[in-house]
Amino acid sequence: MILKRTYLLLLGLILLSSFAVVQQNETLNKIELLTTQTEFEVGSSIILKFSTSKKEQPLLYCSNSYGSTVISSTLKNNILEFYIPENITKKIGVVNWKLLNETNPLSGQLNINPKAEVATLETYIGPPSIEAGETDYTMLVVIPTDSLDNPVPTNTLVNAKHQFLTSEETDDIFTKNLIAYRNIYSKKESGRMLVSSESIGINSKEFTINVMPAIPTDFKISATRPHDYADGNQITTFTTSIIKDKQNNVVSDGTFVTFFIKNKNQNILKTTGTTIDGIATSKMIHPDYEDNWNVKAYVDGMSESNSISVDYKQVIKDFDVAFSEKNRLITVGPLQSFMQQMIPDGLHVKLHIYKNNSRIETLTKTSFNGYVNFKLKSAIYNHGNYDFTIETAGISKEFKTKKLW
Amino acid sequence: MVGLSKNITRTILIASYIMIVALIISGVSALFSYLNTGADRSTMLHTEIQKVEQYLPKVSWEPLKNEGRPMDNQTLNALQSDYLDAWYVKQIAYNTNKTAGIKDYYTDSARENLYSFIELNKAENITIEATTLKHNPTLEFFSQDGQLAVITDRNVIEYKRVFKAEKLVLETTETSNYKIVFLLEDGFWRIRHMVKEDADIYDNKTEPISVDNLNIKGINYYPQANPWNMFGDEFSVDTISKDFKIIKDAGLNSVRLFVQYEDFGKEHVNPKKLEKLKQTLDAADAHNLKVVLTLFDFYGDYSVMSWTLNQRHAEAIVEAVKDHNALLAWDIKNEPNLDFESRQKAVVIAWLDNMIDLVKSVDNVHPVTIGWSNTQSASILKDKVDFISFHYYEDLEKLDAAIKTMKTEIPNKPLVLQEFGLSSYSGFWKPLGSSDEDQANYHKKIQEQIAANNLQFMSWTLYDFTDVPTDVVGSRPWRRNTQKRFGFIDNNGAKKASFKYISN
Numbered sequence: 001m002i003l004k005r006t007y008l009l010l011l012g013l014i015l016l017s018s019f020a021v022v023q024q025n026e027t028l029n030k031i032e033l034l035t036t037q038t039e040f041e042v043g044s045s046i047i048l049k050f051s052t053s054k055k056e057q058p059l060l061y062c063s064n065s066y067g068s069t070v071i072s073s074t075l076k077n078n079i080l081e082f083y084i085p086e087n088i089t090k091k092i093g094v095v096n097w098k099l100l101n102e103t104n105p106l107s108g109q110l111n112i113n114p115k116a117e118v119a120t121l122e123t124y125i126g127p128p129s130i131e132a133g134e135t136d137y138t139m140l141v142v143i144p145t146d147s148l149d150n151p152v153p154t155n156t157l158v159n160a161k162h163q164f165l166t167s168e169e170t171d172d173i174f175t176k177n178l179i180a181y182r183n184i185y186s187k188k189e190s191g192r193m194l195v196s197s198e199s200i201g202i203n204s205k206e207f208t209i210n211v212m213p214a215i216p217t218d219f220k221i222s223a224t225r226p227h228d229y230a231d232g233n234q235i236t237t238f239t240t241s242i243i244k245d246k247q248n249n250v251v252s253d254g255t256f257v258t259f260f261i262k263n264k265n266q267n268i269l270k271t272t273g274t275t276i277d278g279i280a281t282s283k284m285i286h287p288d289y290e291d292n293w294n295v296k297a298y299v300d301g302m303s304e305s306n307s308i309s310v311d312y313k314q315v316i317k318d319f320d321v322a323f324s325e326k327n328r329l330i331t332v333g334p335l336q337s338f339m340q341q342m343i344p345d346g347l348h349v350k351l352h353i354y355k356n357n358s359r360i361e362t363l364t365k366t367s368f369n370g371y372v373n374f375k376l377k378s379a380i381y382n383h384g385n386y387d388f389t390i391e392t393a394g395i396s397k398e399f400k401t402k403k404l405w
Numbered sequence: 406m407v408g409l410s411k412n413i414t415r416t417i418l419i420a421s422y423i424m425i426v427a428l429i430i431s432g433v434s435a436l437f438s439y440l441n442t443g444a445d446r447s448t449m450l451h452t453e454i455q456k457v458e459q460y461l462p463k464v465s466w467e468p469l470k471n472e473g474r475p476m477d478n479q480t481l482n483a484l485q486s487d488y489l490d491a492w493y494v495k496q497i498a499y500n501t502n503k504t505a506g507i508k509d510y511y512t513d514s515a516r517e518n519l520y521s522f523i524e525l526n527k528a529e530n531i532t533i534e535a536t537t538l539k540h541n542p543t544l545e546f547f548s549q550d551g552q553l554a555v556i557t558d559r560n561v562i563e564y565k566r567v568f569k570a571e572k573l574v575l576e577t578t579e580t581s582n583y584k585i586v587f588l589l590e591d592g593f594w595r596i597r598h599m600v601k602e603d604a605d606i607y608d609n610k611t612e613p614i615s616v617d618n619l620n621i622k623g624i625n626y627y628p629q630a631n632p633w634n635m636f637g638d639e640f641s642v643d644t645i646s647k648d649f650k651i652i653k654d655a656g657l658n659s660v661r662l663f664v665q666y667e668d669f670g671k672e673h674v675n676p677k678k679l680e681k682l683k684q685t686l687d688a689a690d691a692h693n694l695k696v697v698l699t700l701f702d703f704y705g706d707y708s709v710m711s712w713t714l715n716q717r718h719a720e721a722i723v724e725a726v727k728d729h730n731a732l733l734a735w736d737i738k739n740e741p742n743l744d745f746e747s748r749q750k751a752v753v754i755a756w757l758d759n760m761i762d763l764v765k766s767v768d769n770v771h772p773v774t775i776g777w778s779n780t781q782s783a784s785i786l787k788d789k790v791d792f793i794s795f796h797y798y799e800d801l802e803k804l805d806a807a808i809k810t811m812k813t814e815i816p817n818k819p820l821v822l823q824e825f826g827l828s829s830y831s832g833f834w835k836p837l838g839s840s841d842e843d844q845a846n847y848h849k850k851i852q853e854q855i856a857a858n859n860l861q862f863m864s865w866t867l868y869d870f871t872d873v874p875t876d877v878v879g880s881r882p883w884r885r886n887t888q889k890r891f892g893f894i895d896n897n898g899a900k901k902a903s904f905k906y907i908s909n
Contacts, residue, residue: 061567061575065583065601067499067522070531070569087521093601094581100574109604124588126550139473139549143586143597149514151586151598177545177555178586178598181473 031058031099033106034079042092042112043148046084050099050106053078058101064112065093070100084110092150116156119147121204123197129210132190132249137183138209144175144199151178158199160184164211165191186211190249213249221259221297221305225286230312230393231337232288233344238271240297240305242278250278255299262294263287288347289394290314316343316393327402328378332390333371342370347392354387367392376404456486458672460493462536462713463720467543474547481544484554484587487594488542495519496535496710502527512588512595534709535565538716538759545584554587554594562607564759566709566752576755578607611765614772614791621733621821621861622908623659623697624652629868629894633703633877636668636681645685648867649692651894656908659695659733661823661863664722666704672714674721682722686731695733697823697863698726699776700764702739703876707748707756715756716763727768734771735764736794736823740778742785754785761789776823780807784814796824801850808858819861825851826865829901830890834883845902852909864907868892 034049048060052075059070060082069088073080088095092114098107122143130136140160144152156175160182161168167187173180184195193209225236238259243251257280261269273282280297287293289312296307315337322331330351335343347367351374353360365372372392381404388399464485469476487510494506502523507516526532539562546555559582567575586598628648631639652660662685669678689696700719726732737760741753761773772791777783783795793815797804811820827847831838839847848864855862869892878884893904 059569059574061577063565063579063601063604065599066518067495067526068533068535068565068567069522069526070529070567070574085525087518087525091518094604095601096579096604098575098577107606124548124550124553126548126552128550137549141548141553145598149517151600177557178584178600179546179553179555181546181548183549 030104031080031101031106033108038109039111039113040089042115042146042150043090045086046089046110046112048082048084048097050080050082051078052080056101058099060097060099062088062095062097064088064091064095066091088112090148090150114150114153115146116153116200117146118144118152118156118200118202120145121158121197121199121202123204123207125195125207125209128208129212130186131214132186132188132211132245132247133214134185134188137185138193138195139181139183140195140197140207141179141181142173142175142197142199142204143179144202151175152199156180156199158197160195160197162193162195162209164193165189184209188247188249190245190247213251214245214247216243216251216255216299216303217246218303219243219297219305221295221308223295223308223310225310227338228311228313229315229338230287230289230291231315231343232286232347232393234286235283236286236310238273238282238284238295238297240275240278240280243275243280243299243303244278251275251299253277255280257282257297257299259284259295259297264292269293287312288392313338314394316347316395318395319392319397321390321397321399323399323402325375327404328376328381330374330376330388330390331371332374332392333367335367335370335372335392343367345369349390349392352389352391353381354389355384357387378404458714459710460489460496460536460713461672461717462489462492462538462540463716464489464540464542467541469544471544472546474549474551476544476547480547480551484556484594485542488556488585488587488596489540491596492537496537498523499526499533499535500710502532509593510595512590512597515596515598518599530570532568532571533565534568535563536709536712538562538564538713538763552589554589556585556587557602558583558585564709564712564755566755573751576751578609578759580605580607609762611762611789612769614765614769616772616792616819619734619772619792619819619821619861621659621695621697621863622657623661623695623863624657624893624907625824625863625866626652626660626662627866627868627870629870629892629896632868632870632872633663633665633874634668635663635685636665636678640681642681642684642688646688646691649688649694652867653692653694655904657694659697659863660689661697661699661736663699663702663739665702666700666715666718668703669718669722672717674718674725679722679725683726683729686726686729690729690731694731696731697734697736697774698722698732699736699739701737701760704738705744705748707744707752709752712756712759715760719760719763720767723764723767727771732771734792735768735773736776737761737764737773739776740796741775742777742779742782757786758789761786774821774823780811783811783820787815787818790818792819792821794821794823797822798825801847801854804851804854805858808860820858821861821863822855823863824865825862826891828887828890829869829903830887832886834886838887841902845906848903848906852906856909864893866891867894869895869901871896 031050031052034051040046057073057075059072061070071082073082092112095110099105124141125138127138130138142158152175154175158173158180160171160173162184164187171182173182190211190213193211195207195209197204220241221238223236223238226234240257245251253276255275258272259282271282271284273280291312293310294307297305316335319332319335332349335347337343345368349365349372351363363374383405385401385403390397491510494510498504498507504523507519540558541560542556542558544556560580563579565577566573581601582603584600584602585596587594588597627635628644631637669675686696737757741757744753757775764773774790774792774794777795780795783793827839827844829839829841829844831840870889873885873888878888893901893907895901
């Protein structure tokens with residue numbers, strides 16, 4: 001019995017001791033992480049240390065925001081040292097690592113934290129031109145980065161500054177999602193707005209935003225002309241008042257204005273101009289017959305003017321027509337203007353030729369030195385009786401049964 | 406006489422002169438017309454350039470609640486496309502340690518970070534094969550002028566294989582959160598900043614699917630007229646329906662069908678093919694048969710760069726038929742162990758592993774299996790599949806022992822003998838082949854063994870085939886001819902002796 005107990009005890013002891021040995025072996029083979037620090041500032045050198053009892057030097061896998069690599073260690077006094085490469089230590093974010101040994105794979109994470117330092121302010125602003133009137137805005141986006149080209153910590157203060165006319169404003173904005181942004185609204189006035197930003201002592205360059213006038217409001221037009229005769233020669237100039245937006249800003253140069261002219265025959269004439277300092281001008285040649293123009297201007301789709309009425313007086317009261325050379329030469333004139341002066345060259349004269357009550361031809365000529373000559377060639381117009389109508393300056397004259405031979 | 410020969414010489418000279426001139430002219434004109442051919446003028450407009458899909462991980466955008474300007478769909482698509490391309494060029498760059506393509510998708514200063522990694526890895530002879538399987542981006546910010554965007558991409562699943570000196574040192578799947586700033590430059594959404602905010606080892610625990618009611622007594626099925634091209638132009642639902650009736654009347658309850666990767670349109674699954682597949686399932690349902698659907702037939706490229714494309718293929722098919730009443734189980738791949746040598750065992754297994762996760766993420770009702778070609782491979786991924794499928798074409802004497810080994814290795818999952826059979830071909834190419842009688846005896850014996858070992862089964866196959874595509878067993882006539890005679894029904898439609906033992 002005692003013997004049995006002794007054997008049992010002995011067996012038990014052996015069993016125990018074997019466990020002890022196993023345990024010791026395990027501690028001997030174990031690789032343990034010695035580095036306890038897991039938070040690092042970006043740019044600082046990082047060494048991961050492991051205690052080991054073996055000669056074996058496993059590799060270390062590590063991966064950051066941009067990529068992954070595998071690094072090897074140096075072994076000193078049973079301590080494995082892994083120098084994390086610079087391209088990993090200089091980028092912020094999580095670095096996950098894993099020790100590539102087969103027995104007890106260790107893994108972990110390091111946080112590489114951004115520095116509260118700004119080296120460059122990447123500034124983006126857009127749209128580059130906005131409308132006056134306190135509703136439109138442009139957006140300033142700032143990406144502050146440190147000297148290692150990392151975004152700065154969340155909630156870093158950025159001052160968004162802008163100057164407009166007499167006002168200079170600074171707004172405090174804070175980084176979030178790696179950027180900071182601010183909407184900058186226009187004021188009532190148009191003009192140029194200068195924008196810049198600052199963070200931790202670093203200033204961005206200057207940006208310019210054009211605050212454009214808003215859309216034009218209704219305006220007035222006027223007409224000026226050398227005289228009010230319909231001589232078909234002088235020019236009438238139409239001028240707008242200074243076109244402004246609803247905030248009283250003069251509209252941008254180049255605003256396109258179209259003048260619509262309706263004459264007494266309900267025909268439409270059109271002339272256009274662009275504004276300079278808010279005023280658009282446009283010209284139209286006088287009619288050559290008595291007429292009444294109704295003029296109205298538009299900035300397409302935005303605003304319109306009042307409508308004005310312009311009258312033109314008849315200049316040619318009457319004219320003579322002479323037939324000669326077997327009635328084949330028709331001389332119209334003298335065509336005389338309002339002071340009995342010869343009408344300036346270029347007045348249109350039309351000759352309608354009828355035979356057997358049907359029109360066979362219309363000839364148009366312009367006046368020269370107050371006269372117009374029509375020559376009817378015998379090769380074209382055979383012998384016979386013709387009717388003629390002569391029209392100019394809104395007056396027409398008929399000549400019945402003229403014989404050509 | 407002299408005059409005559411002179412004339413002959415003259416004639417010959419002139420004739421040869423004319424011929425040479427003709428040859429030169431035709432040569433020059435051929436060259437001229439060659440130089441005149443080429444790009445059609447309309448190609449200047451770049452109208453018909455089609456985007457080739459290279460990288461299609463699953464992307465699920467969170468609802469748009471971003472700060473700044475409201476986002477429109479077109480811009481979001483452009484952003485997503487460039488973002489995925491940025492991942493793609495990065496994966497290629499780290500795999501080859503070359504910088505091609507990076508400058509299109511990373512800004513001047515961001516690309517330096519990638520270049521420094523490439524330089525380091527090149528010097529250390531490290532390459533990384535990687536892909537991302539899932540992205541869940543949230544649009545955080547979109548600037549008023551539409552030139553800058555910030556997204557947070559949460560739980561990006563990244564699969565990586567890290568090689569040092571061409572030796573695999575690590576295979577890992579990680580899940581990470583990234584915050585990314587994009588700038589629109591030259592029409593590309595380029596990455597300006599990328600910050601990994603969180604990282605973890607990805608551990609996908611798929612839920613096992615109950616297989617308690619699984620009782621497969623089935624057969625591998627191809628129509629007699631168009632084997633291995635079931636869903637092609639000769640697809641006939643009537644023929645299939647008649648065949649299913651024969652199968653049902655023989656006392657079987659299921660069929661195994663094959664979906665071919667390229668035939669079904671690779672990453673862009675052809676809806677017409679899906680329609681044919683559904684019609685087939687309808688026919689099976691009409692005859693009260695269940696269907697084991699084998700995916701990725703005739704697919705042999707398991708490369709990590711193609712994973713996302715493969716997954717889109719599987720996703721589309723599983724999504725389309727997962728609610729069908731006739732569906733019994735998903736067989737991820739037929740005999741993938743045959744590709745272990747040519748495509749690396751580890752890559753194939755990793756591919757299967759991730760494909761099971763994908764199929765289960767779409768369909769968590771139907772069990773999943775892999776059709777191993779032998780009993781030795783059956784225990785691979787035994788914890789991932791819901792039941793074990795293996796094929797057996799070896800000596801029946803050794804079957805019992807093999808099953809016993811499998812049952813000790815995999816005690817808790819049903820075993821399905823998914824392919825077995827014997828060719829009754831005996832002829833010029835194989836004088837000592839088996840006869841119809843041998844085949845009948847084989848099926849009689851194996852059915853006894855199946856019953857004794859309590860196995861579920863699917864035999865190969867219903868019909869003798871008149872033609873077997875060379876893709877199946879190669880072009881050697883002794884193999885092709887053997888493959889033609891595995892059926893229970895011969896070329897004339899007569900039941901062979903073995904038909905008696907089609908079921909137990």
